[in-house]
Amino acid sequence: MKKIGIADTTFARFDMFKSAVDELHKMGTGFEIERYTVPGIKDLPIACQRLIESGADIVMALGMPGPEPIDKQCADQASKALLYVELKKNTHIIEVFVHEDEAEKEELKGLADMRAREHAVNVYDLLFRPERLEEKAGQGKREGYPDVGPLR
Secondary structure: OEEEEEEEEOOOOOOHHHHHHHHHHHHOOOEEEEEEEEOOHHHHHHHHHHHHHOOOOEEEEEEOOOOOHHHHHHHHHHHHHHHHHHHHHOOOEEEEEOOHHHOOHHHHHHHHHHHHHHHHHHHHHHHHOHHHHHHHOOOOOOOOOOOOOOOO
């Protein structure tokens, strides 16, 4: 049985974990989910590393950086550290960040929900149906926003 690790934060203003798990359960079976919740976005890399070390085959890192310059700096640091862990552990970490200044409050909820769900499908596809990702290559897919489509 495959294991999907999901790391999330208490700083986030929307429960993307709930959305991701709901979507994963729609995809099928053959996996278990392990959650690791941390206070903030810069704590996600160690959470992801621990999930991988506990047997996760793939990990989602869910975060919602704030709108201030320091929040963007923290998100950048976290993103770089996630890449380091991903390479060090040779395991995919799907970064799912929704920045608070991407949209207004009501739209932000929908964006966070949709981005978590669409990346959950990507996680499932990476584990169980990689050919689905190959079919989508070069198609201008966007998670949380409408697809932009391929260049013609």
